[in-house]
Amino acid sequence: MKLIASLTSPYVRKIRIVLAEKKIDCELVLESPWVEGNPVSKYSPLGKVPVLVLDDDSTLYDSRVIAEYLDTVAPNNRLIPASGRERISVKRWEALADGILDAAVAAYIESLRPDGERSPSSMERQRGKIRLALKAMSDELGEQPWCHGNNLSLADIAVGCTLGYVSFRLPDIRWSEQYANLAQLYEKLMQRSSFADTVPQA
Ligand SMILES: N[C@@H](CCC(=O)N[C@@H](CS)C(=O)NCC(=O)O)C(=O)O
Structure with a gap:
């Protein structure tokens, strides 16, 4: 699993914190969506970070969906109530x-x-x-x-x-x-x- 990320994005920060709190390992791939010719749109048609790339190469965005996904796949330290x-x-x-x-x-x-x-x-x-x-x-x-x-x-x-x-x-x-x-x-x-x-x- 890898996270397409920039270090200044607050939406990326949200996901990095969720990963850390839930102790989930994830490779961080730094890309700026503002740099000419950046590859972010290969991962998301919206061209925005964060994007989570799963092991089968499918992609998840945006940060709200990613946070929910991570909280669901790892049931430890729940961050969102179930219902x-x-x-x-x-x-x-x-x-x-x-x-x-x-x-x-x-x-x-x-x-x-x-x-x-x-x-x-x-x-x-x-x-x-x-x-x-x-x-x-x-x-x-x-x-x-x-x-x-x-x-x-x-x-x-x-x-x-x-x-x-x-x-x-x-x-x-x-x-x-x-x-x-x-x-x-x-x-x-x-x-x-x-x-x-x-x-x-x-
Ligand atoms: N609703 C999105 C917002 C993501 C977003 O706006 N990311 C900014 C970085 S802070 C971005 O990639 N902007 C590039 C652009 O608008 O082209 C989320 O929650 O992930």
Whole structure:
């Protein structure tokens, strides 16, 4: 099994953390989907990372499908509840976290465009979503030790990857000063080697 990956992608980080928490061995194949002529589209028609290539050469994407697959094939350290409202709650957290990521990635990509081509209104639109969704995250976490239940779940992994990415690419969004509960959760997550070993680096 191999993971087509880039070290800055927060969606890839989510999968690397799932692999580490579930102690699953997987080869990491580093490819940037932004480099001209990159081979990512050979693995996924969407041309995005992560892609998981299975031993029979079939491929899985995107990160939500891969996370679910890994949690199903390895029943140890379950990260997603098996069914019902519990499962939906974890998946909803993941949707919230990934939604912030989608907006953060879009805002960052827009910021890289040359002067004159950049759209301040489009960047502000994405930033508005990020601000609202971070507040929703903080409100929903409240005083709970974990996003869902009494243990680490995919909800915490997705939220942690999102918080790390916002700090990495949009450092002027000072979520940790604004939301003490999110800062505490991130600090706790960063004590795990799965998180500490996967901090995004430029
Ligand atoms: N929904 C996808 C998002 C994946 C994604 O957007 N990956 C980015 C890297 S952070 C990418 O490969 N972008 C390349 C492109 O948009 O061409 C997932 O959860 O895996």
